[in-house]
Each structure stands twice: as C-alpha cells, then as structure tokens.
Amino acid sequence: MSVTYGMSQYQNQSGTYLPPREVEAMAFRHVNGLLSAAKTRSDRQAALSANLKLWGILMQGVQRTDCPLDAILRKDLTTVGTWSMRYANVALNSDTSLQALIDINRDMIEGLSASAAPSPYAGPAASNETRAAIQMVG
Template identity: 35%
Template sequence: MSIQAYQRAATQAESPRDLEYRAFGNVTAALVRAKEASPPPAQMAEALDANRRLWNVLSADCSTPENRLPQTLRGQIISLALWVSKYSSEVLRDGADLEPLIDINRAMMEGLSAR
C-alpha cells in the first residue's frame, strides 16, 4: 500500500475534529522543536508557515456560510488567525518568543479533544 493510499484511508476514517486535532499536533510539535533547537532561519520559517497556513484554513472555513459553528466562535477563530499571522511575522522579524503560538495551539487542541 502506498503512503498516499494510507493517508487517504486515514483521512476518510477520521472525523473533521480529529483531523484538526492531528493538524494542530503536527504544527505545534514543529514549533516546539523550533523553540528548543534554535534551528536555521529557513527551518524556523517553515514551522511558522505551516502553523500560519493551518490557521488560514480555519479562518477561511469559519468565513463560509456553511460552517455550523456558532457565529461568535467563528469570529474568535478568525481573530486568532489574524493574530497568529501578525505574531508569526514578529517572530521572524524581531525574534519574538514562540511560546504564545505554542500556547494558543495547545488551547485549541484541548478544546478539540473535549468530547
């Protein structure tokens, strides 16, 4: 079985909430590694970009009328996505700490794991 076939089967078996949790886990792990290892700028930028892209996807999803989350929660997620984008630039430009990005992702993971 190819890796693509396995990944396709895995995503078909997971709920959207599980997929989001896994995505947050992956990007948060990359941010934690970047914080602990002080990687080269390109690797730091890659971790930040993956995190920013995840938040952009969530923001775009929350802006569609088909999204069934409460309007208030959708607005909060969009606001967080904007903050993540702005703060990520500060990390790259000014060397701001990664911890706030890691914290917000972990909070999202806690919310997604609540059943």
C-alpha cells in the same frame, strides 16, 4: 491537490475514518511539534509558515457561509486566528518567542480533542501562571 482530497484518499487507503475535529487537532499538534523543535532559522521559518498555513485554512473554513459553527465562535476563532497570523508574521523577521503561538495552538488542541487524555504532541502542560502573556491588539 486540496487537503480534503488528500484526507479522503488517506481514509480510503487506511480503511479508517477520523472525525474532522481530530484531523484539526492532529494538524495543530504537528505544527506545535515544529514550533517547539525549531532551533535553526530555517526550521523556525518552516514552522512559522506551517502555522500561518494552518490558521489560514482554518479561517477560510470559519468564514464560509456554510460553516456550521455559531456566530460567536466564528468571531472568536477569527479574532484568535488573525492575532496568531500577525504574531507569526512578526516572528518570521525577529527573535520573538514562539511560546505564545504554542500556547494558542495547545488551547485549540484541547478544545478540539474529544478525549480528556493529554496528547504527547501538545507539548508540556502549561499552567495559566506559566503561559506567556498575550495581548490581542490591532
């Protein structure tokens, strides 16, 4: 069953329509909740797997020839997505902090959210000074 089919079935049953941007923001909020709550090794692996899956789906969409985003945004999302997926793969086999992934996902939530109201699922607001330093290399 594809995500698109599942969403269409949900919308048919609920009688409501969620814009694709809000669905994507909800997915990032969900993954951030998993990453923030991961205390055990199995919870951590499940959260990182969910993060990998989410970014994988997003990158597949960005790389489609019919993607409506402009070329610069597509390139930027591919760069960030590739970095996030590499970081998550490293974190699967180490005790690397998950805060950098949470911060990247929070940035995505902010970019996707139509309203300026902060979401309770985005995690605590982090100023630029308190965010983990991220170096996108390789």
